[in-house]
Amino acid sequence: MRNMLLLAQFEVKKMLFNPRGVIALAAFSLVWLLILLYPIRGASEFLISPDYKALIEGLFGPEVVSELFKWSVAELAIYWIAALYLFPLFSIFIAADQFSSDKARGTFRFLTLRASRESIFFGRFIGHMTIQTILVSLTVLATIVLAVSREATLLMPAIGSGALVIVNLVIVLLPYTALMAILSLYANSARQATIYAILIWAAMSITIAIINNYLPIISELKWILPGSQISLMINTQGLGSFAYAPVALLQTLVLLLLGRIYIKRSAI
Amino acid sequence: MRLIECKDLSKSYGSKQALKQVDLTLDAGAPIALVGPNGAGKTTLFSLLCGYITPTTGEVSLLGHKPGDAALLGRVASLPQDATLDPNFDILTQLILFGTLQGFSKKEAKSEALRVLSLVDLAGSASQKPKSLSHGMAKRVAIAQSLIGSPEIVLLDEPTAGLDPANAKKIRELVRELSSKTTFIISSHNLDELEKLCGQVLYLELGQLTQSVSMDDSQQSQYLTLTMQQCDSEKLLNGVMELADISSIEKKQHNEFLIKHNSEEDYAIESALFTLFKQNSWQYKAILKGRTLEDKLFS
Numbered sequence: 001m002r003n004m005l006l007l008a009q010f011e012v013k014k015m016l017f018n019p020r021g022v023i024a025l026a027a028f029s030l031v032w033l034l035i036l037l038y039p040i041r042g043a044s045e046f047l048i049s050p051d052y053k054a055l056i057e058g059l060f061g062p063e064v065v066s067e068l069f070k071w072s073v074a075e076l077a078i079y080w081i082a083a084l085y086l087f088p089l090f091s092i093f094i095a096a097d098q099f100s101s102d103k104a105r106g107t108f109r110f111l112t113l114r115a116s117r118e119s120i121f122f123g124r125f126i127g128h129m130t131i132q133t134i135l136v137s138l139t140v141l142a143t144i145v146l147a148v149s150r151e152a153t154l155l156m157p158a159i160g161s162g163a164l165v166i167v168n169l170v171i172v173l174l175p176y177t178a179l180m181a182i183l184s185l186y187a188n189s190a191r192q193a194t195i196y197a198i199l200i201w202a203a204m205s206i207t208i209a210i211i212n213n214y215l216p217i218i219s220e221l222k223w224i225l226p227g228s229q230i231s232l233m234i235n236t237q238g239l240g241s242f243a244y245a246p247v248a249l250l251q252t253l254v255l256l257l258l259g260r261i262y263i264k265r266s267a268i
Numbered sequence: 269m270r271l272i273e274c275k276d277l278s279k280s281y282g283s284k285q286a287l288k289q290v291d292l293t294l295d296a297g298a299p300i301a302l303v304g305p306n307g308a309g310k311t312t313l314f315s316l317l318c319g320y321i322t323p324t325t326g327e328v329s330l331l332g333h334k335p336g337d338a339a340l341l342g343r344v345a346s347l348p349q350d351a352t353l354d355p356n357f358d359i360l361t362q363l364i365l366f367g368t369l370q371g372f373s374k375k376e377a378k379s380e381a382l383r384v385l386s387l388v389d390l391a392g393s394a395s396q397k398p399k400s401l402s403h404g405m406a407k408r409v410a411i412a413q414s415l416i417g418s419p420e421i422v423l424l425d426e427p428t429a430g431l432d433p434a435n436a437k438k439i440r441e442l443v444r445e446l447s448s449k450t451t452f453i454i455s456s457h458n459l460d461e462l463e464k465l466c467g468q469v470l471y472l473e474l475g476q477l478t479q480s481v482s483m484d485d486s487q488q489s490q491y492l493t494l495t496m497q498q499c500d501s502e503k504l505l506n507g508v509m510e511l512a513d514i515s516s517i518e519k520k521q522h523n524e525f526l527i528k529h530n531s532e533e534d535y536a537i538e539s540a541l542f543t544l545f546k547q548n549s550w551q552y553k554a555i556l557k558g559r560t561l562e563d564k565l566f567s
Contacts, residue, residue, distance in 0.1 A: 003369050010365055018356040106351025109320055110362075110413060113345055114369040116338055267321040 004119040004126065007111075011127025012134075015094075028090065032139050035082055036146055044074035044147075067235045072157040075147040076140075076165060080237070083139065083169055084230050091132060091173045092197045095180035097190035098124045104188050108268045121263045125181050125256070129170070132177065136169045161238055168241045171248045172233070175226035178255035185263060201225070226251050269332050271296045271421065271451055272317065277326035279312050286312040288475040289326070296420070298467025298483075299443055299452040303459065303565065309475040310455045311349050314425050317453075318346045330421060342370040345414040346423040352406065353398040359385070359409055360394040363416065370417045384412040387442055389435070404431045411439060415446070424454045428461060440465055463561040471565055481564050490515075491559045492527040492537060497551035499523065507548065511540045523553070526563060 015021040046052040053069055071077035102108045111120055144158040180197060187193035204225045212219045222228045229244040236243065274292040278285065287309045294300055302310050315321045316328055319335030333339045353362050360381055367377025385391045388408040398406060407430055414422050424443075428436040443452050443465060456462055462469060463483070471479035496504065501519060508517045513531035520526050529537050538555065545552055 006365070006368055014354075014356055020356065102354070105354070106348055107354050109318070109346070109348040109351045110353070110366060111369070112320065112336070113318060114341055114366055116341065117336070265322070267315075 001119070003115040004123040007115065007120060007123025008127035008130060011098075011124055012130050014127075015131045024094070028135060029138075032142065035086075036079075036139075036142055039082065040075050040078045040143060041146055043078045044150075047074040047077060065235060067237045067240070071161065071237050073144075073147045073154050073161060075143050075150075076158065076161050077237070079140070079143040080165055081234055083136070083165070084172065084233055087132070087136065087169055087173055088176050088227050088230070090135070091176040092180060092194060094132060094135075095128045095177045096184055096193040096197070098128055098181045098184045100184040100187045100189050100193050103185070103268055112268060117263045118260060121181065121185075121259055122256075125177060125259075128177050128181075129174065132173050133166070133170050136166050136173075140166050164238050164241070168233075168245070171245045172227070172230065175248050175251035175255055178252045178259060179226055182255060182259045182262060185259065185266060201227075223247055224251070226255075270294070270329070271331065272453075273327075273329045274313075274316075275327045277313075277316065277328060278324050279309075279316060279321065280324045286475055287316070287323075290472075290475075290477050292470070292477060294451075294453070294468075296451045299447050299454055299465050301462040301466035301469040302453060302455040302472060303457070303462065303469060304472035308472045310472055311425055312475075313472065314346065314348075314423050314453075314455060317423060318344065318348070320348070342417055343419050344421045344423070345416070345419040347407075347410050347414045347425055347427055349425040351410065353409065353413075355397060355399045358395050358397050359390075359401075362398075363394075363413055366413055367416050372417070380416055384415045385409070387415060388412045389438065404435060407431060408435065408439070411442075415450075418446075418449055420450060422450050422452050424452060426456055427454060428456065428458060436461070459561045459565075469561060469565070479565060481561070483561075489557070490528055490530065491557075492529065492541075493520075493554075493556040493558070493560055493563065494525045494527060494541070495553040495555075496523045496525070497553050499548070499550045503548070504550070507544050508541070511537070511544065513537065520563060526559060 016025070047069065056065055056068075068077050068081075071080075099108070102111075108120075115123070140162045144155075144162050147154045147158045179200075180193060183196045183200075184190065184193040187196055208222045208225060208228075211221055226248070229247045233241055233244050270293055272292065272294040274290050277287060277290040277292070279287040290309075290313065302313065304310050312321070316323055317330060317335060319340075328335055330340055330344055335344075353359065360378070363381035363384065364374065364377045367380045368374060370377075372380055382391055382394065385394055388411055390405060390408055390412065393401065393405065393409075398409070401409065407427070411424065411427055414424065427443075428439055431439065440461060443454070446452075454462065454466065467483050469479075469481045469483070470477060471481070501523075504525065505517055505519065508514060508525070508527060513529050513536070515528040515530055517528075518526045527537070531537050541552075541555070544550075
C-alpha cells in the first residue's frame, strides 16, 4: 500500500516536473485555452438566447438536447460536451506510457525486486488518474472563471455543477486509463500502445455495429466498450449524469482485474 | 534454510530451450560464480532467480520463498544485464525512490543512496541524468542500486564487463568487502577475476549445469601451475620429469605448464624447481599452487 502511493506520487512528479511532461502540459493547456476562448465563450452566448434554443430544438428535436438548456451555467454546458469527447482522447495519449518504455528499457527490473508487481500496477494507475484529475479540475476551474467573468452571480451554481462535472469526467476516464494500462504493458512503446488503442476501439465499434444490425438481441454488448455511454451522457447534467457511472466503474473493475493478472504473469 | 534451491528448472523460449532441468542448491557464504559460453543460459537463470520470468517447468526458491514473493522484497537485489534507469530523472532521485520502496524514510533513503554511490565512487555524479553517464559509469550506478539496504543476496550479471581495469578492481574489492554480510552470485567471462573472488564456480553449458567446482578443494595441493618467461620447452619438460615425486607435466599454453606431483613435503617441489631454473638460467614468471580455474573447467 505504501509502495503503491510512493509510485503514484513519483508518476505525478514525472509528469509535472520534467521537461517532456511540461511540454505535454503546455500543449494541453494551449488546446484548452483555444476551446475555452472560442467555442465555449461564444456558444454559451448563443445558448442563452431563446431564438437559438428554438433553432437547436428544431434541428435535433427537443428530446435530444433538452438537458443542455437546463444547465444553470451555460459555459459549463458547452464545456461538458467538449470534455466528454476530448478528455477520453487525451487519456489515450497521456496514459499510453504507464509501463511500455520502462519495460523496454528494463527500468522495471529495478522496481520489481523492491515493490510487488501489484503495487507497481495500481500505483501507476493511480498516478495517471491523479494527473488526469488535476487536468480536468484545471479546465473546469478555467471555465468557471470564464462564466463568473460574464456574470458574477454564477459563482455558487458554477462551483456546484463544476464539482459534479469533475467527478463525472474522472469516472468516464477510469476505464480508458485502465485499458491503456493493459495496452502499455503489452506494447513496447507509448506510440505502439496508442495504435493498439485505436485498433481496439475501431474494431470493437465495427463489430458492435454489425452485431446490432444482425443480432439485436445481444445489442447490449456495446456496454463492454469503454466510452459507449458518452453519447448518451451528453444529454444529462448534474446528478443525472451519475446514472451512467456504473457502466464505467464496472468496466474499470474488470479491466483492472485483468491487468493485475497480466502484470503478475508477464515477463519483464 | 537454503539460500537458493532450483529443482528440475527448465525455461523455453518458443522452441529454443534456454535452460534444461537445472538442479541446484547454494548456501550463503563466499561469492558464487556462474560461468559459461555465450547463450549458455546464465542470464536466463538470473532472470528466473529474480522473478523477471517464470520457469516453463520446475521450481525455484530463494531463502525459502518463490521469486517475486513479498517476503523477498528488498532482500534480493540484482544488477540486470542491459537494464537502464529512467532518463527523465537524475540518479539520486531514482535511488531515493528505490530506497523508500525498500522501507527507508525519505531522509534515510537519501543518505543510503549517497552511501552506495560513494561505494562505487560516483557520489559526485549524483545529480546527473542517466543519459549523461558513460557506459562504465552507468554500470557502476546499476551496481550501486543493487547494494541499497544491504540485501542478503545480490545477483550481478557481468558486473565488470565494460569497466576500466581500475574500476573493475574497485568493484572486486567492494564485493570482497561486503561478502561477509551478502552472498554475491556473479556471472562473468573473466575467469581470473572469478578465481580471485569466488569460493564456488558453477559452469553452465547449453542450458545445463555441467560442473560445480570448489576453489579450495583438497586436490589443489597436488598441482602446480608454472609460467615461464623464456625457456626451452622440451628441455624444461624433461628436466622437471627427472625431479623426484613428479607424476606428470603438461604444456598448457605458451610457456605455461601444469605439474602434477605426489610429494608430501611442503615446498620440496618448489625448491627443486628453483634449483633447476638456476642451473639452466631460466627466468620464471609465476608459480601457482593448484590449477587455474580455466584449467579446471576446460581440461
